[in-house]
Amino acid sequence: MTRAARFTRKTNNEEGRKMQNIAVIGAGMAGCTLARRLIDAGCVVHVFDKGRAAGGRMATRAEGRLRFDHGAQFVTVRGDALRAQLGDWQGAGVIACWPSASRDGDTHWVGVPGMNALAPRMLWGADLHAHTVITGLGADRLGWWLASEAGMLSDCFDAVLVTLPAPQATGLLERCAGFDAGPFVEALRKIRYAPCWTLMLAFEERIDAADCLRFPGGGILNWAARDSSKPTRDATRECWVVHADAVWSEAHLELAAEDVAVLMYEAFAQATGCSTRALHSRAHRWRYARVTETLGSSCLWDAKAHLGYASDGCLGERIEDAFDSANALADRVLGRSA
Numbered sequence: 001m002t003r004a005a006r007f008t009r010k011t012n013n014e015e016g017r018k019m020q021n022i023a024v025i026g027a028g029m030a031g032c033t034l035a036r037r038l039i040d041a042g043c044v045v046h047v048f049d050k051g052r053a054a055g056g057r058m059a060t061r062a063e064g065r066l067r068f069d070h071g072a073q074f075v076t077v078r079g080d081a082l083r084a085q086l087g088d089w090q091g092a093g094v095i096a097c098w099p100s101a102s103r104d105g106d107t108h109w110v111g112v113p114g115m116n117a118l119a120p121r122m123l124w125g126a127d128l129h130a131h132t133v134i135t136g137l138g139a140d141r142l143g144w145w146l147a148s149e150a151g152m153l154s155d156c157f158d159a160v161l162v163t164l165p166a167p168q169a170t171g172l173l174e175r176c177a178g179f180d181a182g183p184f185v186e187a188l189r190k191i192r193y194a195p196c197w198t199l200m201l202a203f204e205e206r207i208d209a210a211d212c213l214r215f216p217g218g219g220i221l222n223w224a225a226r227d228s229s230k231p232t233r234d235a236t237r238e239c240w241v242v243h244a245d246a247v248w249s250e251a252h253l254e255l256a257a258e259d260v261a262v263l264m265y266e267a268f269a270q271a272t273g274c275s276t277r278a279l280h281s282r283a284h285r286w287r288y289a290r291v292t293e294t295l296g297s298s299c300l301w302d303a304k305a306h307l308g309y310a311s312d313g314c315l316g317e318r319i320e321d322a323f324d325s326a327n328a329l330a331d332r333v334l335g336r337s338a
């Protein structure tokens with residue numbers, strides 16, 4: 001939006017509320033939650049993500065007619081805020097219970113038709129710029145500016161909210177111009193992640209195994225699930241998602257994906273007794289998969305500079321932690337908490 005157009009929107013705002021133009025960097029659960037909250041409060045929200053689509057680690061990979069949720073497997077709900085959000089997602093038909101994974105009364109929810117279905121629902125009304133790697137940011141007397149690989153963006157913003165995994169956010173904030181983001185960088189260095197190699201497999205025939213397999217630590221595998229057993233998936237296709245153990249993933253982080261696929265497939269075949277050749281086999285490396293050390297506070301917000309940070313890394317390792325962190329930052333931005 002141009003400066004003139006923004007002025008018009010501000011002056012046209014009949015409720016007399018200040019119409020803010022806000023940039024959110026990253027369209028995972030944290031970025032999408034921020035966008036939803038701020039749009040609902042009357043802000044104009046631009047969301048930038050380097051990916052093809054929104055969702056971040058809540059991802060669904062399409063390989064021809066095959067579909068794999070190769071990142072987060074399910075959503076679990078502990079707090080009231082996410083429980084309230086669940087109602088909206090259920091009403092919109094973008095989430096359903098996955099009975100095979102639910103256990104001990106703890107319902108495991110999945111996006112339908114894929115884990116990446118929640119993000120577009122939350123981004124209604126946002127101006128999403130996918131395929132956009134933000135490479136620089138800075139503040140001057142006109143507000144915040146952003147740069148992508150294609151150069152400086154033509155708009156400027158009243159606030160910038162960063163939701164990238166901490167190492168990526170740190171790299172960006174270290175290059176911040178016109179504002180000393182040193183305190184953000186220092187704080188974000190506390191957050192640590194474990195990587196995860198993921199294997200996507202498809203078979204001609206059904207594998208004789210339970211839908212969800214959890215493996216004890218110390219081996220190659222951590223988790224394997226029949227992705228096609230999730231609600232609304234194409235059950236005629238035998239698709240599996242297999243996650244490697246965190247320690248094993250770290251030790252094999254720089255191995256070629258083809259070599260990792262062979263090693264993980266052997267471990268999967270041994271665990272399930274499956275001797276069928278996979279129709280499709282592809283490994284994906286999540287360098288920053290699960291948070292192992294958190295920031296220990298819900299978000300970062302500089303109320304004077306209008307710069308903020310939220311992500312799962314602030315609070316924990318689950319989708320709900322990203323959601324809670326983003327809500328805490330939205331409260332700060334909207335002046336609803338100290």
Ligand SMILES: Cc1cc2nc3c(=O)[nH]c(=O)nc-3n(C[C@H](O)[C@H](O)[C@H](O)COP(=O)(O)OP(=O)(O)OC[C@H]3O[C@@H](n4cnc5c(N)ncnc54)[C@H](O)[C@@H]3O)c2cc1C
Nearest residue numbers: 026028029030049050056057072073074134289312318319
């Ligand atoms: C393999 C795996 C399994 C998991 N299983 C579960 C599970 O079962 N249940 C659960 O609750 N959680 C699970 N998680 C964790 C969960 O996915 C995360 O906690 C949550 O999705 C994090 O959301 P976020 O918004 O903080 O970060 P992200 O989802 O990582 O979002 C950050 C976004 O920033 C974008 N980005 C990065 N750099 C740039 C840049 N320079 N410019 C623009 N965009 C950029 C990325 O493309 C990404 O979309 C799993 C994660 C992985 C990887």
